[in-house]
Amino acid sequence: MKLSDGIEQAIHCVTMLAAAPEDGLLSAAALAEFHGVSPSYLLKHLQALSGAGILETVSGPKGGYRLAKGAETISLLDIVLAVEGREPAFRCKEIRQNGPNPLPRRYFKAPCQINAAMIRAERAYRDELATVTVADLNAEVAEKDDGAIARRGCMFFEENLRHARR
Amino acid sequence: MKLSDGIEQAIHCVTMLAAAPEDGLLSAAALAEFHGVSPSYLLKHLQALSGAGILETVSGPKGGYRLAKGAETISLLDIVLAVEGREPAFRCKEIRQNGPNPLPRRYFKAPCQINAAMIRAERAYRDELATVTVADLNAEVAEKDDGAIARRGCMFFEENLRHARR
Numbered sequence: 001m002k003l004s005d006g007i008e009q010a011i012h013c014v015t016m017l018a019a020a021p022e023d024g025l026l027s028a029a030a031l032a033e034f035h036g037v038s039p040s041y042l043l044k045h046l047q048a049l050s051g052a053g054i055l056e057t058v059s060g061p062k063g064g065y066r067l068a069k070g071a072e073t074i075s076l077l078d079i080v081l082a083v084e085g086r087e088p089a090f091r092c093k094e095i096r097q098n099g100p101n102p103l104p105r106r107y108f109k110a111p112c113q114i115n116a117a118m119i120r121a122e123r124a125y126r127d128e129l130a131t132v133t134v135a136d137l138n139a140e141v142a143e144k145d146d147g148a149i150a151r152r153g154c155m156f157f158e159e160n161l162r163h164a165r166r
Numbered sequence: 167m168k169l170s171d172g173i174e175q176a177i178h179c180v181t182m183l184a185a186a187p188e189d190g191l192l193s194a195a196a197l198a199e200f201h202g203v204s205p206s207y208l209l210k211h212l213q214a215l216s217g218a219g220i221l222e223t224v225s226g227p228k229g230g231y232r233l234a235k236g237a238e239t240i241s242l243l244d245i246v247l248a249v250e251g252r253e254p255a256f257r258c259k260e261i262r263q264n265g266p267n268p269l270p271r272r273y274f275k276a277p278c279q280i281n282a283a284m285i286r287a288e289r290a291y292r293d294e295l296a297t298v299t300v301a302d303l304n305a306e307v308a309e310k311d312d313g314a315i316a317r318r319g320c321m322f323f324e325e326n327l328r329h330a331r332r
Contacts, residue, residue, distance in 0.1 A: 008280065035264055101200055149273065
């Protein structure tokens with residue numbers, strides 16, 4: 001089981017956009033350069049975040065991305081589901097119904113005990129991710145910052161931030 | 167994020183072997199036929215379970231697989247890690263160290279807050295899977311059984327069970 005590299009990139013981009021002053025926009029190219037990642041791969045994930053209502057896309061040559069809602073309302077779970085899709089990691093194929101001698105159908109009304117246990121674990125995973133917001137992450141980073149992280153962000157915003165009316 | 171189909175197959179095979187009487191062996195071919203799955207694909211996962219110390223392999227034409235230890239000591243987590251590997255789903259590439267203007271190295275001694283949050287979620291997932299043993303699963307199935315599941319198992323064992331000394 002492996003999450004795509006897009007998850008890390010998407011979370012960093014959303015936290016960066018959450019730190020952007022004055023409702024500013026950042027282009028996919030600027031975000032890709034800052035994080036040293038492939039622009040085309042990143043674009044796919046920014047579009048997924050936009051489709052999930054986490055980012056807003058402003059089109060045009062002066063366009064870019066900004067948060068579609070408050071950083072305190074966006075959880076890590078929202079970002080993971082936007083990038084990876086909402087399907088659970090364990091996808092029961094009901095192989096207990098296979099083979100030359102399957103069970104009577106009455107046994108298949110309830111989910112198999114294996115599926116139920118796997119779903120409970122996935123719920124624990126998702127519940128934990130849901131407790132962490134983008135605002136929390138940025139606050140944690142700010143706590144550890146002796147000024148260098150803020151300066152680096154400011155330089156990036158000065159060079160790259162764009163503005164458009166809501 | 168998707169777990170391989172091998173997980174479902176591996177869990178069903180281990181629960182089946184846990185129900186086998188008299189320390190009996192089942193061949194990969196019999197297990198594949200019973201579950202209606204590809205023998206070569208299943209074999210890969212049976213070997214992984216054997217490598218992880220969950221199953222014991224007895225080689226030869228009358229060989230097969232049996233549990234290497236008690237069903238009450240094998241958890242769903244053991245099976246998932248045997249099949250999927252032990253690496254976490256989120257594999258931080260430290261992209262915060264990328265780009266034309268990286269932060270000073272002192273910031274990279276501790277894991278990034280994002281990685282820490284993703285690891286907490288994975289721990290919750292694994293902790294939940296660790297609470298469920300193969301013995302628990304078989305007990306739950308037996309509780310719902312009006313006899314048809316046990317009969318189906320018995321027929322399968324009568325036709326396919328092999329024996330070898332420990």
